[in-house]
Amino acid sequence: MHHAIAREHVKTTRITRTWIRPTTFSEMLPIKPYGELDSACHAVLTSYLEMAMVRSFRLLLLGLLLLVCLPACRTAGPTTPAAAGRSGQAATIQAGKSPLDGSRQLVLVVTESFDDNQARMRRFERSGPGSWRPVGDDVAVTLGKNGLAWGRGVHGQTPLGPGPVKVEGDGRSPAGVFAFGTAFAYRPEDLWQPAKMPMHRVTDQTVCVESISSRWYNRIVDENTVPAVDWSSPDRMLRPDGLYRYGLMVDHNAPDTKPGAGSCIFFHLWRRPGAPTVGCTAMNEAAMLAVLAWLDASKKPIVVQLPRTELERLAPSWGASELVVLRLTPRE
Structure with missing residues (x-):
């Protein structure tokens, strides 16, 4: 046992x-x-x-490497001469950005060609990033006597396509997308309503500096407020003909100012219907006052000024095809 x-x-x-x-x-x-x-x-x-x-462990590591590499392989591609030659702004637009982003007010100015100095203007607005809605009717405006040339603005510092490039004294208005700067008036109190834009009261001391060598180039200043005058033959804004009685600065070549790329671009009153300018956008008094009463700096207003063919090419890539669909037919 x-x-x-x-x-x-x-x-x-x-x-x-x-x-x-x-x-x-x-x-x-x-x-x-x-x-x-x-x-x-x-x-x-x-x-x-x-x-x-x-x-x-090796198989797991190989799987992780494939997960990382395959998306890059799908998006990578050969660099073409066209792609290499695009401006930085064009590349930004291609990546889904638009020079219209962030703006809720837009003034559209359209010509038939770069050499045309007659145009149509219409206002648009939106409450967010959606579609643009027209405001009011389109009106006749005039441009520089020689038409349009690519400017420097919200769209970038280089041209968005073929065509002339804006330089000082070329008699052309800037083409592209631009912010609005300071509004100005001889008597701001005469406006229909207080402007919702920064306002500069024009006096006999007010000038816009066009001298390329000046530190004040492409700026509206009062001569009695600067330390030293370093310019000659400025654009004196208190004019006998009253063309600058009401107006707006267009931020072409600003704030990153390049000497010789063009200066003192305004929305202002025209001399007479159809009379071209030396580079500004001019209109009748009713249209100018309507723009001033409507613009609101908090809505980041912009002006889009283009020949029709360029508008048709660029607007869809900016997510604004409705600007092309709406034809600006003459009403006057």
Whole structure:
């Protein structure tokens, strides 16, 4: 009986297993029952498990690398001469940006060609990033006597396509997208309502500086407020003909001003219907007052001034196809 009890004790001991927390590959096995496996078998099994785990780790690493690399492979492509020659702004537009982003008021001025000095103007607005809605009717305006030339503005510092480039004294109005700067008036209190734009009261001291070498180039200043006058033959704004009685500065070549790229571009009153300017956009008094009463600096108003073919090409890429669909047909 004593021997039988001993054999039963051995049998019970054989099915007992002991587990410990593994710290290495070789330890990721239960400790074998005493007397069940010899050391050689244990070594073979441990080696097999280590190789399997290394193989699994390599496969996991390969999968992660594929996940990272495949999207890049899909988007990468050869650089074409056309792509390499695009301006920085054009690349931004291609990436989904638009020079119209952030604005809720827009004044559209459209000509039939770069060399045309007669145009149509209409206002648009929106409450958010959606479609533009027309405000009022379109009206006749006039441009520089030689038409349009690509300017420097919200759209970028380089042309968005073929055509002349704006320079000082070329008799052309700037083409592109521009912010509005300061409004001005001889008597701001005569406006229909207080302007919601920064307003400069024009006096006999008020000039717009056109001298390329001046530190005040392309700015409206009062001569009696600057430390030293460093310009000659400025555009004196208190004019006998009253063309600047009401107006707006167009931020062409500003605030990043380039000497010689054009200066003192305004919306102002015209001399007579159809009379071109030396580079500004001119209109009748009713149209000018309507623009001044409507513009609101908090809505970041802009002016889009383009030949029709350029508008048709660019507006869809700016998310503003409705500006093309709406034809500016003459009403006067």
